[in-house]
Amino acid sequence: MVPVLLDLITTAAILYIVSSGLLLVFGVMKLINFAHGGLMTLGGYAAVMATAMGLSPWIGIPLAAIFGGIVGLSMERVVVRSLYNRPLDAILATWGLSIIIGQIITLVFDRGVHFAEPPIRGVISILGEPYSTYRLILIAFALLLGVGLTLALRGTSLGLSTRAVIMNEDLARGLGINSGLVRSVTFTLGSGLAAVAGALITPLSSVDPNMGIAWLISAFMLVLVSGSSLYSLAVASIVLGGAQVVVSNYFGSVLGGMTIAALAAVILRIRPQGFSYE
């Protein structure tokens, strides 16, 4: 029972880490960044580069943030900015950007699987059961991320502006908030977080040009049922991630693989606002 419970919590933590960047972008800009998967891949390759340069694997994480941030900022400037009023087109354009990122990575690194040194190996004993240390560390990361983002949103003036834009963009602009700047910063931050998530999952995932795509749909569905709240994202990650673990355990992995997508679609049909309380 203990390992299943730990699986459940760590799966939720991984999903939370993977989805939070997407949620930020969706909350502020009301658009879905389909390049999220591509940016995660980019983060995975940042970890590969850190290993190749002989740096500590932990360095791969800030490196990923920088890569993701720079690419995200330029994507926002060149492409996404002109699509604010066309949210469905934005999905397609960012999907196109994801294809471009994937192909450039392929041209630079080739199609193969690459090696990234994990920051930590081995297991730790929890109530007599050995469990992956790294997966447990990911719980701490998810908590840190949630608390950090919440503090940033509440404690800084830019965070305050961001929350104002989330609530009512027209009003915020009327109050003199530079919503363009807020959007730029959000997209950069969201992209950086996507890349960080990519670097963080390398010890559990293969690093190849498609590594992020597998996560995109789950992250996307989680964000849709969470609205724009980091708190409801945590709830959604636990409920849907937990359902995935339970279904995979008792009904097989094939059903488990479609649990999040199918369940989220049904939840949204019954309760369009999903897990956010409004």
Add this chain to the structure above:
Amino acid sequence: MKMSMQKISVLLAVTALWAGSAVAEDKPIVLGFPLGLSGANSITAPAVVQAMELAVSEINDAGGVLSRKLVIELADSASSAAGAQKAYDSLVYQKEVDAIISSEPSAARNAGLPIITRGKIPYIYTSFYEGRSCNKYQHIDGWVPQQVVSLMVDYFMKDQGAKTFFLVGNDYAFGRGLLGDTNKYVTEKGGTILGEEYNPIDASDWTAIVSKIRQANPDVIITSTAAGAPNVTFTKQLRAAGLTAKYGSYALDEGTAKTLGPDAEGIYLGGSYYTSINSEKNAGFLKALNDKFGTETKTPNELSVPQYDAIHLYALAAAKAGTTDTDAVVKALSEVTFDGPRGLVQMSKQRHAPLTMYLAQVNAQGDTTIIKSHPNVDPGEQCPNL
């Protein structure tokens, strides 16, 4: 009577003239290679391309086949059915190749076979696969489950005294086929299967399966996961969970094992080719590869070496048949033998090849050491109607 004699002599003259002109023109023999340059198989494609270039240059340097040169015509099949159709169509109808040789996922092969049938062209499939693919024009020089399952299972049960097994695969024909046979064989030999689990081929999360393995606590885990990402993802998540059961894999290749770093250490591999095979032919092959490609050399693997063998087999068959005519070449392909890096290869058993099979283990440096070898392992009943 006189009339008919005349007819025959004219016919003979025309045939001779036609045959003569074909030789005189010295038209090259075009070999078509549909290959997954993009998609899942693109990971191993560079090594395959090197192997085929090496084989073709060796044959051409030795004077070609029927005093004609071999030419490579490559087409991207994108490792998929739709891509394969385009690639095969282009090779058969546009490039009008003399034969097609390919190592591809089963879906791509299946998509290509109807085109081969329609185009009536000799075809050699060079990938290990789940078995029982039969077509009038097809030969296969990769291994099938019958050749590897007993080798792997016997080693664990007899040499290592293992009793309980857990089987993990991707949910596709190859994964299910191989593990199904493994399950049957283990049970026959008195072992116990504690679980047989499949993950969708595009899944990246193995949490539930790893958790089941931990609960079952088997002596041995045998996997038949898909090449590339699934192999890596499963191994990493298994190792992260700290499980210490013996781990045998049918599908991990040496190149990918290297990218796994320390996580790959101790994994047992079963197949027909490893770089550490200790034979003159293999040493010669590795040296030739290195001479030709230098630092660009890709680690040869279970897909590239059969491709190399197949080109040589085609050259031998065409020489034996004395023509590139389809029926004659197809017939000769079942008869010729090539002594290559994998040992003797002859596609004589219902279009499949008895092979020398190896059991190897990945060491701490990411290289493979051969533990056991069985010569001339029979592929069993594959295509009884051919």
Add this chain to the structure above:
Amino acid sequence: MSEANVKEVASTSLPRPHFGPLTRMVIVASIVLIGVGVAPLFMDAYSVNVLVRSMIYATIALTVDILWGYLGVLTFGQSAFFAAGAYATALVFTYGGFSAEYAFAALLIGIAVAVALAGLVAFLAFWHGASALYASVITLVLPIIVTQLLFSGGTYTGSSSGLTGFETIPLSSEAWFWAVGVWLVLLTAAAWMYTRSDAGRLLIAIRENEQRCKYLGLNTSNIKAAIFLICAAIGAIAGWMYANYTMVVAPEIAGFTFGTELLIWVALGGRGTLFGPVIGTIIIDYASAQLQGDFPFVWKLVIGIVFVSVIVALPRGILPLVSNAADWFRDRIGIAQPQQHSQLQLRQASRSGRNIIGVESRGPALVVSGVEKRFGSLEVLSGIDFEATYGEIVSLVGPNGAGKTTLMTCIADGSKRSGGTISIGGHDIAHRTPEECVRLGVGRKFQMANVFDSLTVGECLQIARARLDPLSKWQKSGVCSLPPSAMRVVRATGLHSDLNLPAQVLSHGKKQALELAMVLALEPKVILLDEPTAGLTKAERTLIGTILTELAKTEQLCILLVEHDLEFVREISSRVIVLHQGRIVLNGSVDEVVNSELVKSVYAGSGH
């Protein structure tokens, strides 16, 4: 009432023989068909093979264009229907063997499965209140689930290797080329006729402004579902052809990647142009067959870059660019453009009475009692009670945020209020959707002029009448019947001479008038007008005021009006209701309200 032409159609004699659009289409289609007939004779076997497949893809790209380009439903899921048709065929032939009867049965099974799946998707995606994004999400989930189901079919569905080796309809490549080519041409021609017809304009209206369509009494959910089901069936037919022609099926044809690829082809060709996606699909698929082998990664990169650029810079795709260039060239060499618009005739509709369920012409037209509206803990309306009778103009006034527009919304959409009852002509609106409220006799005009910008004025009016006069599905009828009240507005404001102008070029005042005419075209009994005079000139305002007063009298309409302009209110209202902080503070005659100290303090207090 007699049907009288109110607009003279100038029968100008044209200088040269002029073909109608239908004739031109038949000529073009015939030429293309001849092209399809002779093409295989001049092409190598390879090109014939590739083009058969490209043309099959083009038929399904066509359905993506109708759904996305016309109806505005961004679908990632057409691939699932394609797979339904293809797998039905492969499974029937694999397990039953080939025969003509089985081929036919496979086609029917494929279509049935696709339509059933589409019905499920439509049920989830197009319910009242579902957003466009949610609909897209459902179409994204569909291929993911279908792919997993195909995988879990194990040896039965061939799992990831798919099925092969089954016998299919024994036709040569050339014969397939002709069959698929003819099907593609017919399908494109039919789609062209449909999208140009009056009913086809409705698709654009839904894409542009679904809410307005609902408030015009149109059940957009059903319309979308119907189109979606038809497109699914066409997708299944394409899949059937694919399986028959290629003799192989694999799970990737069901996948989200193929669904997205279809979108890329449509976007590059030009969404909402029909010909663009068809030509785009054929060219891109053919070119990638030629180029991908040489540069697999670079080719994908190029497609990605072109795709992003087209989405950002040329949302209408590449075809419109080409046709614009052709027009420009035609202008340069002095060939006259063919006349674009057929003239629309307005007719007077006979009063139908089909409108209202059991008209109660006696008694109050509108009864609101105890209506409440809360957003979470915020109470926007509470304890609203009032009545209004036929022939009355009731004005709702009050400062910003008093809840006026919210009250209007609660009357026009039964699902909006949190408590209380509302009845129209003696019928409780219960939880009726806006389109059902229209059937009870409610017509609503929005605060911002809410018309279909890219349609012409005439088309806007036709769509407003669609509920009562079904639209032609295969042609432009050229006729729009309007009831006298709407006709009065159209003529008085001069809209009758703008019938062929796109609505977006109208002045603000004319847009307001057009929307009013559209609402009146519904033959409502209770009209809700949200600031009908906002932004109008003094003259326009007077005109609208006169018309409204007249309508209330002659047509016995009950008009509920939200207004800020108290002078206007005083001129036309028979009664005024003052709302403040979600409550009625006064309900009385114009004089009572104008002289009320309370009202003055309310407005002064809110800083108005």
